[in-house]
Amino acid sequence: MQLVSNSKQNGRFVLTKPNGTTGHIYVKDGDIIHSEVEKYRGEDAIFTLIAWGEGKFEFEEGGFDVEKTITRSVTSLLMESARRIDEWKLLRRKIGSIDSIPEFKEINKQERRKISLSTLEWLIISKIDGSHSISEISEETGINIFDTSRIIFGLITSDLLKLKS
DSSP: OHHHHHTTOOEEEEEEOTTSOEEEEEEETTEEEEEEETTEETHHHHHHHHTOSSOEEEEEESOOOOOOOOOSOHHHHHHHHHHHHHHHHHHHHHHOOTTOOEEEOOOOTTOOOOOOOOHHHHHHHTTOSSSSOHHHHHHHHTOOHHHHHHHHHHHHHTTSEEEOO
16 A cells, blocks of 8 residues: 555555455545445445455556545554554454354442443444344444454453353
8 A cells, every 4th residue: 555655546456355345445646535345434444444354455546436535644544554453463362253242241230330431332332132243233333343342342341241152
């Protein structure tokens, strides 16, 4: 990506997973302007694509008429991607597979503590029913797999959730 950016090229990267899922990253004058994979667009799509552990990519030169959904510089995106890759490795060690199924832990009824949740955490909690996997929850909420996994890990750490074995 950096090579394409430095040479100010126009085109798109086509990324394909072994299961056939395809994602695109569009570049105009060396700047990443749009990305899409599954139902994700913009930066969420970029960060979903970097979570892929394997696959192929190719670069197709040319101009593509797509809306601009990304404004960050390539360097900033790559730095954030590298940070997320490092964090993703830690998350994967803690949660195992994205096919793991989170469920609520039994809570001691005598315990009284305040819990503050963000809007994204509420969205994810609303989909936890003991039968949906982390990847299914990500898909249902429209929150990329990295952020979904990070939030579920935080809720596990807070002793609110556990993963089914």
